Amino acid sequence: MAKVVAITSGKGGVGKTTTAAAFAAGLALRGHKTVVIDFDVGLRNLDLVMGCERRVVFDFINVINGDANLNQALIKDKRNDNLYIFPTSQTRDKDALKREGVERVLEELKQQFDFIICDSPAGIEHGAVTALYFADAAIIVTNPEVSSVRDSDRIIGILASRSRRAERNEPPVETNLLLTRYDPARVAKGEMLTVEDVQEILSVPLLGVIPESESVLRASNTGTPVAFDEDSPAGRAYLDAVARLLGEQREMRFVQPERRGFFRVLFGRA
Amino acid sequence: MRIHGMRLLNLVFPPRPKSAAIAKERLKIVLAHERAGSHAPDFLPRLQKELIDVVGRYVEIRDDMIRVSLDKAGETSLLEINIEIEGATPAPARVSQA
Ligand SMILES: Nc1ncnc2c1ncn2[C@@H]1O[C@H](COP(=O)(O)OP(=O)(O)OP(=O)(O)O)[C@@H](O)[C@H]1O
Ligand SMILES: [Mg+2]
Numbered sequence: 001m002a003k004v005v006a007i008t009s010g011k012g013g014v015g016k017t018t019t020a021a022a023f024a025a026g027l028a029l030r031g032h033k034t035v036v037i038d039f040d041v042g043l044r045n046l047d048l049v050m051g052c053e054r055r056v057v058f059d060f061i062n063v064i065n066g067d068a069n070l071n072q073a074l075i076k077d078k079r080n081d082n083l084y085i086f087p088t089s090q091t092r093d094k095d096a097l098k099r100e101g102v103e104r105v106l107e108e109l110k111q112q113f114d115f116i117i118c119d120s121p122a123g124i125e126h127g128a129v130t131a132l133y134f135a136d137a138a139i140i141v142t143n144p145e146v147s148s149v150r151d152s153d154r155i156i157g158i159l160a161s162r163s164r165r166a167e168r169n170e171p172p173v174e175t176n177l178l179l180t181r182y183d184p185a186r187v188a189k190g191e192m193l194t195v196e197d198v199q200e201i202l203s204v205p206l207l208g209v210i211p212e213s214e215s216v217l218r219a220s221n222t223g224t225p226v227a228f229d230e231d232s233p234a235g236r237a238y239l240d241a242v243a244r245l246l247g248e249q250r251e252m253r254f255v256q257p258e259r260r261g262f263f264r265v266l267f268g269r270a
Numbered sequence: 271m272r273i274h275g276m277r278l279l280n281l282v283f284p285p286r287p288k289s290a291a292i293a294k295e296r297l298k299i300v301l302a303h304e305r306a307g308s309h310a311p312d313f314l315p316r317l318q319k320e321l322i323d324v325v326g327r328y329v330e331i332r333d334d335m336i337r338v339s340l341d342k343a344g345e346t347s348l349l350e351i352n353i354e355i356e357g358a359t360p361a362p363a364r365v366s367q368a
Binding site: 145149153189191192 | 289291293294300301
């Protein structure tokens, strides 16, 4: 059974696209046929983060409008055979994402893929609601910072009330928290909300903690999903989170400050 | 010696609460309000206006003498109405509702 996973946050710039790319890459590495779709109509960026910007010919809106078929628009990743990218369009028409069209495309993708990762735009408008509407699972990308946590709470409410599963009284969207840009040193100084604080406030299961890491910018500079960089803390933290999404138990890493230049792996709660 | 110095310093300049702890408290309060239902506060201005009309039939009252607020503590909501009446009239009325 194919699974539709929405990557959402409410607040902008918290790391949704980074996360969508990393999860898609991580799931592909684990042998699952995966497509990552850019729902951020008008602000196409997933193509750059995935490193396929020069191969975009047709896009999501072309397929919705019937101007191209799915296999013309899907871009096969050059590094992993299980991975496909579905870019969005640069149109300024925000309503181009028609719900019936999106549904038809998702149904067709479900025939071919194990995982369909939806990279949501920021906000709580049409685009963001469309990106989460058909989800089976959602990853709430949150930074340890007041406005991000508040916006995550709004999005969790929208998932619970306005998703298709909610409207049809089906089992709710499996909702998980991913805390990103976490800086254990600042947390230790009392300058940043702790994992426990954020989890207590939002009360959804914790899928992972991604540390603030220079490797993320390096990865986006070169168009490489950070999960392909197994030497980086962020890459490894994403691979752990992917394993948890697949139902495995993994201890939380990167939640304690590094000491004396050594890379210390301390074990927190799962 | 150093420790005593620190204590003295803390006495003279009490340490500020950590900003993360302040963030957590503020978030808890604002989210408790927002989760209480985003529709609820919509009727408060109308309620306030109608109260002024009704009470105004019996005593002289200005807009700023009525305050209406909705609070949530755990599972119960508290609708608080404060009416300030000048002169030889009864003390402020408090109405609460589950
Ligand atoms: N763990 C991290 N460490 C350091 N930088 C990060 C991390 N995660 C994301 N970033 C940086 O934050 C910025 C925003 O990331 P990204 O584009 O993924 O956010 P977004 O939520 O998709 O934004 P938008 O809402 O605009 O779509 C980028 O510059 C990215 O490199
Ligand atoms: Mg994005």
